[in-house]
Amino acid sequence: MTEFVEAGASLRSARLRLSAALWRRPWLKLGLLLAAPVLVFAVVYLGALVSLFVSAFWQIDSFTAAVVHKWTLDNFKTLWQDHTYWRITGRTIGLAAAVTVTDAVLAFPLAYFMARIAPPRWRALLFVAVLLPLWSSYLVRIYAWRTILAKNGALNWVLNGIGLPDAGLAYTNTAMWIVFSYVWLPFMVLPVYAALERIPDNYLEASQDLGAKGSRTLRSVILPLAIPGVVAGSIFTFSLTLGDFITPALVGGAGSSFIGNVVEDKVG
Structure with missing residues (x-):
């Protein structure tokens, strides 16, 4: 019996020492909390990137399509010398930047209205409108826009009905820009909304008390405080567009390939 009591007391003492150590060293507690996700991230994500990079030094047999584990720099020479890859890279980065700017311009006024102006009922309806497309399949949304922009689609039907020529x-690349901007718009609206909602009302009141007009308050108070949300949304939209290969394959035409399409074609 005495041994059980001593063991329990020793266990409680160890728990108290551990608790005290974690309280005195917050970085240790943070490290223990992050150890598991960081390990998974390093193994799964970084491991996959390292594996992909290593495979770039190998070749694929043109006859059997089997990977030849022989070290070579031919793949990098092809990337450097073939200007087709340069054009594809430029197209991918340029369109990703255009989509990011477009979504930022469209999302900011909508997010501002939701965060600062709209009554609760309107805010709830707008949230549903922003999030509702995410409830449907990504492919369904792309095919819907493909139908709208088709030669005999809804857009040309409306234009022809009012006497205008086909769009x-x-x-085309313009079609990809439209579809990308629509698909990734919620990923820009939500972080911008979160940033605008956190702006204290007394900041805006102080700006008005100091005689600043609405445009000056927007430039000097609202925009600087909304930058973190815009940056977060830009990271989402830019990276998602940069890595996409389904939209160019379904909506783009000849000469609309992205980096992802080349990777899918070469690697499979």
Whole structure:
């Protein structure tokens, strides 16, 4: 019996020492909390990137399509010398930047209205409107826009009905820009809304008390405080567009390939 009591007291003492150590060293507690996710991130994500980078030094047999584990720099020479890859890279980065700017311009006024102006009922309805497209499949949304922008689609039907010529947007880079901007818009609206909602009302009141007009308050108070949300949304939209290969394959035409399409074609 005495041994059990001593063991329990020793266990409680160890727990108290551990608790005291964690309280005195917050960095140790943070490290223990982050150890598991960081390990998973390092193994799964970074491991996959390292594996992909190493495979870039190998070749694929053109006859059997089997990977030849022989070290070579031919793949890098091809990337450097073939200007087709340069054009594809430029197209991918340029369109990703255009989509990011477009979504930022569209999302900011909507997010501002939701965060600072709209009554609760309107805010709830707008949240549903922003999030509702995410409830449907990504492919369904792309095919919907493909139908709208098609030669005999809804857009040209409306234009022809009012006496205007066809828009000619089907299977073009412009079509990809429109579809990308629509698909990733919620990923810009939500972080911008979160940033605008956190702006204290007394900041805006102080700006008005100091005689600043609405435009000056927007430039000097609201925009600087909303920058973190815009940056977060830009990271989402830019990276998601940069790595996409489904939209170019379904909506783009000849000469609309992205980096992802090349990777899918070469690696599979």
